[in-house]
Amino acid sequence: MDSLKSDIFVKIDALSxxxxxxxxxxxxxxxxSIEPLQRTVDAxxxxxxxxxxxxxxxxxxxxxxxxxxxxxxxxxxxxxDKCEDLEGxxxxxNIRVLxxxxxxxxxxxxxxxAQLLHDLLGLNExxxxxxxxxxxxxxxxxxxxxxxxxxxxxFFHIRSLILQRAGEKSPLLYKGGRISLFPxxxxxxxxxxxxxxxxxxxxxxxxxxxxxxxxxxxxxxxxPDGPSHRFEDPAAAADFVNKNCx
Numbered sequence: 004m005d006s007l008k009s010d011i012f013v014k015i016d017a018l019s020x021x022x023x024x025x026x027x028x029x030x031x032x033x034x035x036s037i038e039p040l041q042r043t044v045d046a047x048x049x050x051x052x053x054x055x056x057x058x059x060x061x062x063x064x065x066x067x068x069x070x071x072x073x074x075x076x077x078x079x080x081x082x083x084d085k086c087e088d089l090e091g092x093x094x095x096x097n098i099r100v101l102x103x104x105x106x107x108x109x110x111x112x113x114x115x116x117a118q119l120l121h122d123l124l125g126l127n128e129x130x131x132x133x134x135x136x137x138x139x140x141x142x143x144x145x146x147x148x149x150x151x152x153x154x155x156x157x158f159f160h161i162r163s164l165i166l167q168r169a170g171e172k173s174p175l176l177y178k179g180g181r182i183s184l185f186p187x188x189x190x191x192x193x194x195x196x197x198x199x200x201x202x203x204x205x206x207x208x209x210x211x212x213x214x215x216x217x218x219x220x221x222x223x224x225x226x227p228d229g230p231s232h233r234f235e236d237p238a239a240a241a242d243f244v245n246k247n248c249x
Contacts, residue, residue, distance in 0.1 A: 090189050091219075096133075096162050097187030100152040102180050105142060108152075112136055116154055123175050123182060124168040131157040153187055188219075195220035198237040202244060209248045 100116060108115040116135040120126065137150040156162035169175060169184040176182070188196065199222050206214045206224065213225040217233070222240050225231045226247065234240035 087189060087191060091192065094187045094189065096156045096159050098154050098156065098162060098165060099185045099187050100135075100154055101148075101183040101185070102177070103149060103152060103182060104178060104180065105137075105149045107178070108135075108137075112152070116152055119177070119182075120154075120165055123177060124165060124172060126164075126168070130161050130165060133157050192219045199240065202237055202240045205241070205244055206248070212248055 100119075103119070113132050113135040117129045117132050121129045133155040135152050135154040138153055140150060143149060156165065166184060166186065174181050175184070196216055196219070199216060199220070202222060203214065203216070206212055211227040215223050217223055220235065222234045222237075223231055224234070224240070224243065232243060234243065
């Protein structure tokens with residue numbers, strides 16, 4: 004019996020030793036396998052920290068750039084407004100004459116236009132013009148509208164008188180065609196004013212409603228009972244006319 008117990012203990016000890024050896028071997032293998040993974044993880048963590056630092060730096064730079072862009076945008080807007088204002092002021096004495104057939108002006112366009120304005124509008128004397136010329140584009144083909152004249156009047160009050168007389172004597176007829184006179188606005192102002200064209204055509208069908216387009220592009224509508232309304236948005240003006248003009 005004692006011999007059997009002794010054998011069992013021996014086998015148990017041997018099995019334990021074998022298990023301990025295998026466990027140790029497995030641990031060594033796991034350690035050998037984990038160490039490269041740990042190094043990779045450590046490297047990735049360092050990379051992530053570098054990326055986080057770079058992202059923070061980039062975020063700071065983006066904030067600075069956005070601030071700079073905002074400032075520059077504001078400056079460009081002010082400069083654009085100033086240029087628009089200066090161009091508008093440079094055109095204050097200008098008018099545009101539309102409808103004059105091509106070639107009638109001959110080599111002395113300024114003298115021709117001065118005489119034309121004198122005859123059409125019944126002015127006391129020929130207006131003093133600094134210059135007059137067709138707009139700078141290719142001469143139109145036969146059957147297409149002639150190029151407008153751009154005319155610079157020497158005195159502003161004479162320019163105002165010319166436009167006033169043109170409104171009073173409308174329609175102006177010359178050589179069997181209709182002549183139109185307009186202020187010479189900048190392209191941006193002209194586009195904003197042209198946007199009110201449809202509303203103005205509608206308003207002309209209501210003789211009791213007075214309206215006018217103020218500079219640069221504000222439509223003033225005066226209702227028959229007295230109150231005036233001003234609109235800078237053509238859509239808002241059209242909506243008002245549709246609802247209130249019967």
